[in-house]
Amino acid sequence: MINLYSDTQTQPSKAMRLAMAEADVGDEQRGEDPSVNRLCDMTAELLGKEAAVFLPSGTMCNQLAIHIHCRPGEEIITHRSAHIINFEAGGTAAFSGAQVQGLDGPKGQFSVEAARAAIRPKDRHSPLTRLICVEQTANMGGGTIWPLKTIQELGDLARQQGLVYHMDGARLLNAVVASGVSAKDFAAPFDSLWLDLSKGLGCPVGAVLAGSKAFIEEAWRLKQRTGGAMRQAGIIAAAGIYALEHNIDRLAEDHANAKLFAETLRNLPGVKIDPAEVETNIVFFDIAGSGMTADPFVAAMKAKGVDLGGAGTSIRIVTHLDISRDDIMTAVEAIRAVLQEAKR
Numbered sequence: 001m002i003n004l005y006s007d008t009q010t011q012p013s014k015a016m017r018l019a020m021a022e023a024d025v026g027d028e029q030r031g032e033d034p035s036v037n038r039l040c041d042m043t044a045e046l047l048g049k050e051a052a053v054f055l056p057s058g059t060m061c062n063q064l065a066i067h068i069h070c071r072p073g074e075e076i077i078t079h080r081s082a083h084i085i086n087f088e089a090g091g092t093a094a095f096s097g098a099q100v101q102g103l104d105g106p107k108g109q110f111s112v113e114a115a116r117a118a119i120r121p122k123d124r125h126s127p128l129t130r131l132i133c134v135e136q137t138a139n140m141g142g143g144t145i146w147p148l149k150t151i152q153e154l155g156d157l158a159r160q161q162g163l164v165y166h167m168d169g170a171r172l173l174n175a176v177v178a179s180g181v182s183a184k185d186f187a188a189p190f191d192s193l194w195l196d197l198s199k200g201l202g203c204p205v206g207a208v209l210a211g212s213k214a215f216i217e218e219a220w221r222l223k224q225r226t227g228g229a230m231r232q233a234g235i236i237a238a239a240g241i242y243a244l245e246h247n248i249d250r251l252a253e254d255h256a257n258a259k260l261f262a263e264t265l266r267n268l269p270g271v272k273i274d275p276a277e278v279e280t281n282i283v284f285f286d287i288a289g290s291g292m293t294a295d296p297f298v299a300a301m302k303a304k305g306v307d308l309g310g311a312g313t314s315i316r317i318v319t320h321l322d323i324s325r326d327d328i329m330t331a332v333e334a335i336r337a338v339l340q341e342a343k344r
């Protein structure tokens, strides 16, 4: 199976498994796991923050951060396609009682002007605006990169208005590799942000949340409270250390493969795609012109050994370290065949 469904589908490599098998471990809950501590130090250093905490998932990073930053009835500003709105099972409302104002804007991004206009007046009728959240890269926007300038201007706005600024950095390192902007520079304006280890970095599990010492102490209390504190978690943290040492620069291959996919697919009749919009490892294309919809298309592709995702007439593929150039060419051939069979 050629698995283009998501970069969450990666299998830990032999070398990564070896690093896991040989990891030094201890009681993580007591702060005594050397591998977890090293992973947190490496991440804090990479992001230029005081401290970091290892968590089971990116969703938990977002939810703990939101819980620390927001009181019930307060409001978060983010893009309407954001993960925290659409894919966290209502966690923001359930755990923190915060509401979210979802902003419009192309490519999964909103403008500084839109954010400024969304900040509520300080009167008794309005929820208190508390947090601005951006997703780097913007997942449902097609893996687009928020420009450093916009990130910085939103940070200035947050500071002027007394708001907290949080980055969902599930794919921050894809943005770093594709843009040449350092992780530290992207991270600088944020009060909190996190990296996912289980996406393009190729780990089986885990994410790391970073911020000030005081913020991470609060995050640790919530990690304990919600059952996220672990024991010999160095076994999985070792995968993260391995990934930070070996799997960052190679994200460029995933971006090249995504571009290759889009450029090859462009010539297929019935497919709408703009290769210029592909900035990292996520590609959306539309098959409305073929007369097919996503469900039968995805099923027919699966039958040909290619796994991908879709809704309506929009299809998404994501490249990652288990996808080669050859896999891309095979997948495009399978798409050509499926669309031709549908025409007949």
Ligand SMILES: *Cc1c(COP(=O)(O)O)cnc(C)c1O
Pocket: 056, 057, 058, 059, 060, 083, 084, 135, 137, 139, 168, 170, 171, 196, 198, 206, 207
């Ligand atoms: C995957 C993802 C998450 C959640 O990460 P998990 O580790 O799967 O919980 C959050 N935000 C974005 C943008 C993501 O792509």
